[in-house]
Amino acid sequence: MSKRNRQHRHNKILARKAGIKPGSLLIPSEAFTPRFFLMSFSEDVFEEEELPTYQELMQRVRSRPDVRHWIDIRGYAEQPVLEMLLQDFGLHALQLEDVLNDYQRPKVEEFGGNRLFLITRMLRWSPEFRTLDDIQLSLFTGPNYVLSLQSDYGDCLNPLRERIRAGKGIIRQRPAVYIAYAILDVVLDYYFPVMADISVYIEELEQQVLREPNKGTLTLVLDLKNELVKLRRITWPARDLMNELLRMDENTIPANLKVYFRDAYDHAVQLIDLVDNHREMASSLVELYMSTVSNRMNEIMKVLTIISSIFIPLSFIVGLYGMNFSRENPETGQVYRYSMPELYEPYAYPILLGLMAILILFQLYFFYRKGWFRSF
Incomplete structure (x- = not known):
């Protein structure tokens, strides 16, 4: 999702109408035309199909009450479909x-x-925009079905679909609520590669901060912090969701399934720890940026200080002899003992330049002995 699309979604959230009737089904203008996918399976049966209409989808579901169904609807653009879902x-x-x-x-x-x-x-x-793309997935469970609804056509659930097709594991033998767990588990599992990508990006930013501590780099760091704030707003409720499922009555979540939800809860806790670590690393990048900029400024000031230290005595000498006090009074011819006799020496100018060169070399040697050039 591009920054423009994310901004559009943000504006859409802010523009929600106030005072509308609760339960109003307002279809987003950018909603996709719905597509209907159905997986019907049991321990010995498996059927998968994309149906052209909602009516055909429900006909298939009603005709096979003896198996479990994963009803997957992608896209919200048709109001009649939503009303029939209700x-x-x-x-x-x-x-x-x-x-x-x-x-x-x-x-x-x-x-x-x-x-x-x-x-x-x-x-x-998103490696292109260095941002998080997130899509809402809504699930409804029933006696023999799981209904999933999402706004986009693409998702991260293909590994689960492959497991169901292959009949691997116990997923075909479990009740419908286990399918809901499996979906939640796959969604959580995909958070870890996201966290790994963000970790790599943080390392890249760290090197960039050290090489080019400019305003553009700082903007990237601050954008990353915003993405991590959004990620934290997702992972903490995800942990609470799993915790609520663990607390539910055994008639809703059978006791033999709670061990799976507990494992998913542990994953959510690990994700929260990773998010908090990444937020600390992003904050340290800001501190590193400020420290790097400050160090570079100190180096610049050090160079300017050395240059100033060299030219201050030279400026004093030049200023002193720039006064041009005459040794002889042009009116009376009187010679003043304490005027500048050096002005009239035949080699005064090259002698003065030589003394100034010696003074520069002495200062450079003095700064070198003090270790001022070692950090350059």
């Missing part, structure tokens, strides 16, 4: 409003007979 899955309008206002923090809600409404955020690091 009716067919027994959703509340406020829940679907949260889906459409797709910059919600990660959360979980229990509703209607031990069903769950979950929101998480998929992350991706």
